[in-house]
Amino acid sequence: MQNNTRHRFWFLIFFLLSLLLFFANLWFGSVLLGWKHVLSALFHRPDAGNAALVIVNQYRLPQAVTALSTGIVLSLSGLILQTLFRNPLAGPSVLGISSGASLGVALVVMSGSVFGLQLAQFQFLGNITIVMSAFLGALLVLALIIYVSGRVGNVITVLIIGIMVGYAVSAVVSVLQYFTSSDELHTYILWGLGSFSKTTIQQSLFLLFTAIAGTFIALYFVKPLNALLAGTHYAQSIGFRTKRIQTFLILVTGVLVAVGTAFTGPIAFLGLAVPHLARGFFKSSQHGVLIPATVLMGASLALFCNLVAKLPGYDISLPINSVTSLVGAPVIIWVVLRNRHLKTF
Amino acid sequence: MASAKLHIDNLSNGYQTGKQKPVVLQEAINASLEPGQLICLLGPNGAGKSTLLRTLSGFQKPLSGNISYSGKPLESMSLRALSRQLAVVLTDRFSDRFLTAFEVVSMGRFPYASFWGQLSGKDNKIIHSTLEMLGVTSLKDEIFENLSDGEKQKMLLARALVQDTPFLFLDEPVAFVDSPGKIEIMEWLSFFAREHSKGILMTTHDIEIALDYADYLWLINREKSFKTGLPEDLVWKGAINVYFDRLEVRFDAAKGRFGVSKPTLGKKVLLKQAGAPTRWLKKALTRKGFQVSGVTDKQPEDFYITFENGAFVQYRGDELLKRFKDIEEILNQGIS
Numbered sequence: 045m046q047n048n049t050r051h052r053f054w055f056l057i058f059f060l061l062s063l064l065l066f067f068a069n070l071w072f073g074s075v076l077l078g079w080k081h082v083l084s085a086l087f088h089r090p091d092a093g094n095a096a097l098v099i100v101n102q103y104r105l106p107q108a109v110t111a112l113s114t115g116i117v118l119s120l121s122g123l124i125l126q127t128l129f130r131n132p133l134a135g136p137s138v139l140g141i142s143s144g145a146s147l148g149v150a151l152v153v154m155s156g157s158v159f160g161l162q163l164a165q166f167q168f169l170g171n172i173t174i175v176m177s178a179f180l181g182a183l184l185v186l187a188l189i190i191y192v193s194g195r196v197g198n199v200i201t202v203l204i205i206g207i208m209v210g211y212a213v214s215a216v217v218s219v220l221q222y223f224t225s226s227d228e229l230h231t232y233i234l235w236g237l238g239s240f241s242k243t244t245i246q247q248s249l250f251l252l253f254t255a256i257a258g259t260f261i262a263l264y265f266v267k268p269l270n271a272l273l274a275g276t277h278y279a280q281s282i283g284f285r286t287k288r289i290q291t292f293l294i295l296v297t298g299v300l301v302a303v304g305t306a307f308t309g310p311i312a313f314l315g316l317a318v319p320h321l322a323r324g325f326f327k328s329s330q331h332g333v334l335i336p337a338t339v340l341m342g343a344s345l346a347l348f349c350n351l352v353a354k355l356p357g358y359d360i361s362l363p364i365n366s367v368t369s370l371v372g373a374p375v376i377i378w379v380v381l382r383n384r385h386l387k388t389f
Numbered sequence: 390m391a392s393a394k395l396h397i398d399n400l401s402n403g404y405q406t407g408k409q410k411p412v413v414l415q416e417a418i419n420a421s422l423e424p425g426q427l428i429c430l431l432g433p434n435g436a437g438k439s440t441l442l443r444t445l446s447g448f449q450k451p452l453s454g455n456i457s458y459s460g461k462p463l464e465s466m467s468l469r470a471l472s473r474q475l476a477v478v479l480t481d482r483f484s485d486r487f488l489t490a491f492e493v494v495s496m497g498r499f500p501y502a503s504f505w506g507q508l509s510g511k512d513n514k515i516i517h518s519t520l521e522m523l524g525v526t527s528l529k530d531e532i533f534e535n536l537s538d539g540e541k542q543k544m545l546l547a548r549a550l551v552q553d554t555p556f557l558f559l560d561e562p563v564a565f566v567d568s569p570g571k572i573e574i575m576e577w578l579s580f581f582a583r584e585h586s587k588g589i590l591m592t593t594h595d596i597e598i599a600l601d602y603a604d605y606l607w608l609i610n611r612e613k614s615f616k617t618g619l620p621e622d623l624v625w626k627g628a629i630n631v632y633f634d635r636l637e638v639r640f641d642a643a644k645g646r647f648g649v650s651k652p653t654l655g656k657k658v659l660l661k662q663a664g665a666p667t668r669w670l671k672k673a674l675t676r677k678g679f680q681v682s683g684v685t686d687k688q689p690e691d692f693y694i695t696f697e698n699g700a701f702v703q704y705r706g707d708e709l710l711k712r713f714k715d716i717e718e719i720l721n722q723g724i725s
Contacts, residue, residue, distance in 0.1 A: 329492075
């Protein structure tokens with residue numbers, strides 16, 4: 045088939061692009077390093093020099109791996125949620141999961157002022173406290189969503205409840221912010237801006253593992269996801285246990301978003317925008333094409349945004365959330381303008 | 390050998406929302422659908438036609454009673470096993486910017502396709518011959534949502550046919566389809582019932598279509614019990630009227646369609662039948678409230694209208710009074 049050849053060609057191009065962007069992420073930064081030094085440091089060769097070894101392996105490598113993995117995890121979740129909810133504006137944030145993570149972080153960070161507790165003072169734990177609180181908060185909302193979807197069985201109801209939970213959680217966070225000290229508020233706001241640079245190499249590899257596992261799980265569901273394009277009744281009529289499949293996939297995306305958000309903070313728009321870019325570019329709605337496309341484009345876009353955020357040549361860097369929003373929002377506007385009735389993808 | 394047969398035994402049709410009291414629409418439905426039969430399910434809006442179809446398709450649990458396919462109870466069948474017994478055409482709408490008509494039709498082969506959904510040579514052959522038969526091969530690479538309602542319906546029919554099941558259920562397959570399209574779809578359905586021994590059950594609001602094509606009618610209504618019978622028998626026995634109970638609109642057993650019995654203006658018009666033109670004139674005059682009756686030899690002095698040499702003409706006895714080029718002229722100028 046002609047289409048298959050074309051798709052494979054572009055898969056290869058996007059694979060090479062993400063590889064290129066990955067190395068660009070290792071190369072560029074506030075400290076200028078020659079690309080030979082970068083390679084030497086990456087492979088721990090003796091001629092690398094101590095500074096390059098530390099900069100590449102302890103800072104830039106985990107950051108690049110985190111950006112790549114988070115890009116995959118969020119984009120894949122967006123794709124699955126858009127198909128499950130038959131809604132082009134579904135994304136990782138709509139289930140309320142990232143709000144749940146925010147609540148977890150807000151509770152822990154601001155506990156000092158509000159409850160007189162000093163949870164965030166456990167400095168020896170580093171950012172582990174924040175990661176764990178984000179993860180627990182996300183899982184809490186996820187458990188609620190799973191419970192609700194098990195009872196009502198209507199995906200649109202689940203979607204609405206997810207959005208409402210998001211609002212309720214934001215309200216609680218606002219109340220916490222109102223009573224909190226400025227130091228703690230600062231910590232929370234920094235987390236909320238999102239960052240790919242707060243992970244250790246072990247954490248970034250864990251994220252990578254999550255991304256790979258998520259990709260394989262999504263590929264396992266290619267056929268039912270394609271069947272769901274015609275709605276649950278038609279999918280059921282050709283033999284799929286749609287309710288079970290929907291519940292399981294909501295659980296999987298929930299875990300993916302929870303893990304991603306825990307390590308990086310809420311990253312806006314990537315999960316929403318990348319599936320649309322993949323559909324628009326590959327002109328297909330078949331998940332056998334869209335899943336690899338979303339993975340490759342999600343990784344590339346996240347690495348690209350991280351590169352932009354680093355502002356090569358300057359000493360400062362932009363918050364990653366601003367960059368992803370600046371890139372993602374136009375994509376969403378483009379989607380809305382392309383189909384004004386918003387009934388289609 | 391258990392015959393391929395849908396058996397409905399003492400079924401209560403209705404639905405239940407959450408923990409609320411179940412809404413029972415009909416009780417004690419006993420019926421069967423055999424291969425080769427085309428059955429139309431008729432009833433007024435809200436009677437529970439779609440609910441019954443959904444229950445029989447396994448989308449919702451029956452309130453009580455039993456449904457069995459080829460001797461196997463529905464509740465003991467896996468969705469996979471059911472997908473080899475029954476294919477459906479629903480009123481559910483879906484749209485997707487890139488989903489092609491071929492991809493929609495090929496979903497009907499999913500119960501047979503590989504794990505990744507790849508189609509075998511046999512699958513492709515079945516899809517292509519079905520598209521060819523329905524005359525929609527040229528549309529297969531179009532985006533499904535860009536097709537017209539009639540074309541979409543044909544693709545959904547193709548999707549159900551390639552599923553290669555003994556039973557086929559269709560919810561309102563001819564609604565939103567233009568009149569020639571309706572006839573085409575109904576001709577295919579009766580062809581597949583007859584020649585491919587499919588048991589077909591469809592709901593419709595188009596009673597004329599149902600009377601023309603159905604082997605049996607199933608009538609449902611919220612107040613009355615389920616009724617089944619030959620369409621012609623149900624018509625002359627007056628059952629259609631009983632199941633579509635309206636004060637003004639009645640089913641005319643002579644004409645075979647619904648109409649309003651209007652009070653007449655009392656003015657009588659005599660009409661001498663001369664083929665289609667006078668038949669339509671009669672319709673127009675009746676609509677305007679005239680009492681139209683046929684001319685007889687016993688009233689040679691009366692006015693009457695007929696059609697000759699390409700125009701309507703009015704006579705009194707043998708004397709030609711007026712010519713009218715069309716029905717509109719007759720209605721505008723009035724009849725003396």
